[in-house]
Amino acid sequence: MVGVIPGWPVPVFKRASNPRLSNIAEGFERGGDKEFFQFLAQAKGSCGEVRSELYVAVDQGYLSDEQLDSVTRAATRVSGMISNLMKSLGGSTHRGNKFRKLPSDLRP
Numbered sequence: 001m002v003g004v005i006p007g008w009p010v011p012v013f014k015r016a017s018n019p020r021l022s023n024i025a026e027g028f029e030r031g032g033d034k035e036f037f038q039f040l041a042q043a044k045g046s047c048g049e050v051r052s053e054l055y056v057a058v059d060q061g062y063l064s065d066e067q068l069d070s071v072t073r074a075a076t077r078v079s080g081m082i083s084n085l086m087k088s089l090g091g092s093t094h095r096g097n098k099f100r101k102l103p104s105d106l107r108p
Contacts, residue, residue: 024082033089040086047079 023046027039051072057063063071 033092037086037089040082040089044079044082044086047075047082050075 023039023043027036027042030036030039054063054068054071054075058065058068
């Protein structure tokens with residue numbers, strides 16, 4: 001984002017955009033399908049937050065309408081990909097590794 005919007009307070013975007021990947025990774029690592037779904041929803045929400053901040057950047061003159069279109073398309077695409085993954089998981093019978101029985105020698 002630094003190269004896209006010179007002078008714009010980048011921490012705003014980092015705060016909104018970095019959690020997307022982190023949320024997806026954390027939800028996956030928890031091993032449960034419902035938790036993973038919840039973290040995907042949070043990541044999708046972060047995409048909306050980024051798009052919202054982009055409109056603020058335009059209003060304050062840090063971003064042109066052309067730049068807004070380009071970056072908004074990318075954020076919308078990522079949001080759609082997350083949404084499609086959520087739909088796919090919703091129709092899946094997989095319930096996550098958390099609920100899989102471990103062999104007796106690996107149980108705590």
